[in-house]
Amino acid sequence: MSARSRRPGTANSQTPNECVQVVVRCRPISNKEQSEGSEEVVAVYPNRGVVEITNLTEANKEQTKMFTYDAAYDACATQINLYNEVVFPLVSSVLDGFNGCIFAYGQTGTGKTFTMEGVRGNEDLKGIIPRTFEQIWLHINRTENFQFLVDVSYLEIYMEELRDLLKPNSKHLEVRERGSGVYVPNLHAINCKSVDDMLNVMHIGNKNRTVGFTNMNEHSSRSHAIFMIRIEMCDIETNTIKVGKLNLIDLAGSERQSKTGASAERLKEASKINLALSSLGNVISALAENSPHVPYRDSKLTRLLQDSLGGNSKTIMIANIGPSAYNYNETLTTLRYASRAKTIQNKPVKNEDPQDAKLKEYQEEIERLKRLIAPKQQRTEKISKKRQRKPKKEKVSNEVVQLELEESDEEPESDKENEAEVAKSNEELERERVETAKLATKLAELESQLVRGGKNLLDTYSERQLELEKKLVEIAERKKREIEIQQQLELQEETTLEIRETVTSLEQEVELKKRKLSKCYAKYLALQQELNDCKYDHNQDLRELEMAQNELVKELKRQLLIIDNFVPVEVKQRLYTQAKYDEEQEEWKFSTIPMVGDQSSLTKRPVSHPQRRRPISEYALMEAKTNAPDALRFKNENIVSYELEMPCRTTQEYRSPKVSASLQAVLAQAMQTGDDIDIVDSHTNSIRSRLENIINASANASAALASVNNSTITPNVVASVPVAGARNIKQGRGIASPGSAIDSNRRPPTGRMGLKKPASAYPKARGLVNK
Numbered sequence: 001m002s003a004r005s006r007r008p009g010t011a012n013s014q015t016p017n018e019c020v021q022v023v024v025r026c027r028p029i030s031n032k033e034q035s036e037g038s039e040e041v042v043a044v045y046p047n048r049g050v051v052e053i054t055n056l057t058e059a060n061k062e063q064t065k066m067f068t069y070d071a072a073y074d075a076c077a078t079q080i081n082l083y084n085e086v087v088f089p090l091v092s093s094v095l096d097g098f099n100g101c102i103f104a105y106g107q108t109g110t111g112k113t114f115t116m117e118g119v120r121g122n123e124d125l126k127g128i129i130p131r132t133f134e135q136i137w138l139h140i141n142r143t144e145n146f147q148f149l150v151d152v153s154y155l156e157i158y159m160e161e162l163r164d165l166l167k168p169n170s171k172h173l174e175v176r177e178r179g180s181g182v183y184v185p186n187l188h189a190i191n192c193k194s195v196d197d198m199l200n201v202m203h204i205g206n207k208n209r210t211v212g213f214t215n216m217n218e219h220s221s222r223s224h225a226i227f228m229i230r231i232e233m234c235d236i237e238t239n240t241i242k243v244g245k246l247n248l249i250d251l252a253g254s255e256r257q258s259k260t261g262a263s264a265e266r267l268k269e270a271s272k273i274n275l276a277l278s279s280l281g282n283v284i285s286a287l288a289e290n291s292p293h294v295p296y297r298d299s300k301l302t303r304l305l306q307d308s309l310g311g312n313s314k315t316i317m318i319a320n321i322g323p324s325a326y327n328y329n330e331t332l333t334t335l336r337y338a339s340r341a342k343t344i345q346n347k348p349v350k351n352e353d354p355q356d357a358k359l360k361e362y363q364e365e366i367e368r369l370k371r372l373i374a375p376k377q378q379r380t381e382k383i384s385k386k387r388q389r390k391p392k393k394e395k396v397s398n399e400v401v402q403l404e405l406e407e408s409d410e411e412p413e414s415d416k417e418n419e420a421e422v423a424k425s426n427e428e429l430e431r432e433r434v435e436t437a438k439l440a441t442k443l444a445e446l447e448s449q450l451v452r453g454g455k456n457l458l459d460t461y462s463e464r465q466l467e468l469e470k471k472l473v474e475i476a477e478r479k480k481r482e483i484e485i486q487q488q489l490e491l492q493e494e495t496t497l498e499i500r501e502t503v504t505s506l507e508q509e510v511e512l513k514k515r516k517l518s519k520c521y522a523k524y525l526a527l528q529q530e531l532n533d534c535k536y537d538h539n540q541d542l543r544e545l546e547m548a549q550n551e552l553v554k555e556l557k558r559q560l561l562i563i564d565n566f567v568p569v570e571v572k573q574r575l576y577t578q579a580k581y582d583e584e585q586e587e588w589k590f591s592t593i594p595m596v597g598d599q600s601s602l603t604k605r606p607v608s609h610p611q612r613r614r615p616i617s618e619y620a621l622m623e624a625k626t627n628a629p630d631a632l633r634f635k636n637e638n639i640v641s642y643e644l645e646m647p648c649r650t651t652q653e654y655r656s657p658k659v660s661a662s663l664q665a666v667l668a669q670a671m672q673t674g675d676d677i678d679i680v681d682s683h684t685n686s687i688r689s690r691l692e693n694i695i696n697a698s699a700n701a702s703a704a705l706a707s708v709n710n711s712t713i714t715p716n717v718v719a720s721v722p723v724a725g726a727r728n729i730k731q732g733r734g735i736a737s738p739g740s741a742i743d744s745n746r747r748p749p750t751g752r753m754g755l756k757k758p759a760s761a762y763p764k765a766r767g768l769v770n771k
């Protein structure tokens with residue numbers, strides 16, 4: 001509300017822009033609607049200025065729509081409340097010299113005429129127009145030292161034609177524009193001097209208004225009716241003039257042919273009504289959107305409302321609606337237009353000392369007439385006074401003539417002449433009398449048109465009534481302020497709610513971010529741990545690699561040492577050239593020696609002499625001649641074919657334990673029979689006897705063996721030899737050939753089983769010695 005322009009109410013010559021005041025009034029559900037079982041879809045909240053409309057048919061759409069206005073009135077609202085709260089301040093402004101406009105807008109049958117005119121003869125149901133008359137005349141009667149001139153006109157726009165409702169047979173009317181605003185030339189205006197005068201004019205006009213029957217309204221207005229009141233006010237003391245103009249408009253209702261059942265003439269009327277209303281809607285939209293072009297010229301109605309919408313006027317729009325679900329769409333359209341109209345800004349300016357003020361003209365004319373009449377009246381009065389003093393007619397006339405002649409400074413010539421003169425002057429006197437009477441009537445007429453304020457105050461209202469009225473206005477003002485405060489409060493609540501929502505969402509965001517943060521921190525810790533682990537692993541790997549590298553370097557050095565010391569230079573060269581590193585398999589490879597049939601390679605390689613040996617070193621030749629065991633290598637040309645020398649030995653030769661012959665025999669026996677044997681040292685005799693038995697048995701068995709040729713023995717003997725404690729000896733760590741257990745001269749198997757035994761002797765010639 002604060003952001004919007006000032007609402008109308010208080011009059012001020014320096015008035016800033018003002019928004020059109022929009023009021024919604026919802027009528028009660030009609031008997032017809034009730035009997036048809038139509039539901040109520042409109043909810044009005046007068047203390048908040050809110051109207052809600054619910055769509056019962058479309059389930060998927062947003063169910064309830066809410067609109068906020070300057071004021072909202074439900075079915076219970078009384079005519080007087082609406083007037084006091086909404087219209088009274090505007091009429092006060094008009095009485096202060098502003099232009100005002102009140103128009104009722106809405107679908108047919110929603111109560112526009114009821115609101116504007118009310119019910120005739122019912123004091124409580126009087127509408128805005130008659131109440132306005134009362135307010136105006138109450139004001140005039142109260143205002144002292146002021147002269148008022150009140151004129152009213154009444155016209156209708158029927159089928160896009162202007163009609164004078166006070167002079168139905170008048171010629172064609174047009175809307176014109178001039179500096180002070182739009183006007184209708186030749187429109188008949190009736191001067192009013194009281195409420196009754198105005199009421200009479202209204203009733204005369206209403207009689208001439210076009211009304212017809214439709215399915216929606218028994219007395220449907222088929223035209224837009226505009227009741228114009230012009231009040232000119234003159235301050236007698238300062239002689240300043242103000243003019244207030246008030247337009248009270250009862251628009252025809254928008255209607256649907258399907259609902260009104262209009263046909264023929266009614267249908268034509270309806271199309272014109274709808275056309276004018278749609279152009280009014282366009283004007284409202286254009287003004288609401290601050291469009292550079294406002295289509296006022298689209299219809300007579302919008303042209304006449306030009307000052308009221310976006311011009312020099314204080315305006316109230318009363319949007320009339322019905323509560324029935326049957327008219328949901330029309331009601332929604334009205335509410336939307338009303339909502340848009342709220343944003344229209346007007347520029348009301350007080351009409352002070354206007355050029356076209358009739359009151360000034362009248363005052364001047366009265367003055368002129370007064371000036372004319374005054375001397376004549378004086379003369380006639382004088383003569384009549386003198387005539388009254390003379391009893392006889394002739395004498396009187398003679399005397400009068402004499403007096404007149406005296407006054408005119410003319411000298412009497414003769415009696416006859418005198419008589420003629422007297423007759424003439426009598427005629428002139430009579431003429432003058434008539435003229436004066438005429439002027440006096442005119443003056444009286446003019447004076448009667450001007451109403452002097454502050455005359456009939458006590459006749460009209462008692463002191464208590466005035467007090468009551470004041471209180472009513474005060475209450476209305478307070479209610480208005482209450483609505484404004486309520487709306488401001490709601491606005492603030494909304495803002496608070498929004499802020500709260502934002503705060504809640506921010507809190508939620510913070511909470512969410514906190515959770516995310518803690519998650520991220522946990523992740524960070526885990527990653528840090530992982531990183532540390534990785535670092536540790538990496539360092540470990542690095543160390544291992546370093547160690548491996550050191551080993552490899554060592555090995556390389558060793559091998560290079562070997563190569564340097566043991567491989568002839570040319571061979572070394574050849575090896576170097578032949579050796580290629582295979583990237584894929586990551587190993588060194590020797591390029592294959594070209595085969596005999598490989599001609600391409602043969603051409604490249606130098607051909608050796610078939611009979612001749614390859615040249616070798618002198619030392620090699622010398623060594624080859626000796627028979628020393630380590631000179632063998634020089635006897636063969638190709639050193640590559642030699643096995644590599646094994647590293648020096650770090651273990652000792654296995655020496656089998658000394659076993660007595662008898663034990664050996666026992667073991668052999670056991671091997672053959674597969675029996676377990678027990679050897680107990682403490683019982684030497686029994687062992688001995690048993691051994692003897694075994695030896696005998698062995699002898700027998702050898703004999704038997706000899707007889708059984710090729711018989712395979714699969715020994716599976718576990719000998720428990722209690723010599724060095726109880727120990728099981730498993731045979732040969734695998735399957736051994738017979739007799740392997742007793743082959744004590746052989747070296748025990750090692751990890752290098754596949755390798756050939758290294759040469760026991762080292763080439764001392766190169767400086768290598770046994771460790």
Ligand SMILES: Nc1ncnc2c1ncn2[C@@H]1O[C@H](COP(=O)(O)OP(=O)(O)OP(=O)(O)O)[C@@H](O)[C@H]1O
Nearest residue numbers: 027028108109110111112113114217220221252253
């Ligand atoms: N607030 C109200 N309280 C009681 N009755 C109402 C109210 N408003 C309207 N009505 C009744 O509704 C009927 C239609 O009202 P009215 O003729 O004023 O409608 P309208 O909008 O002027 O229609 P149209 O546009 O066709 O002229 C009338 O009988 C009137 O008495």
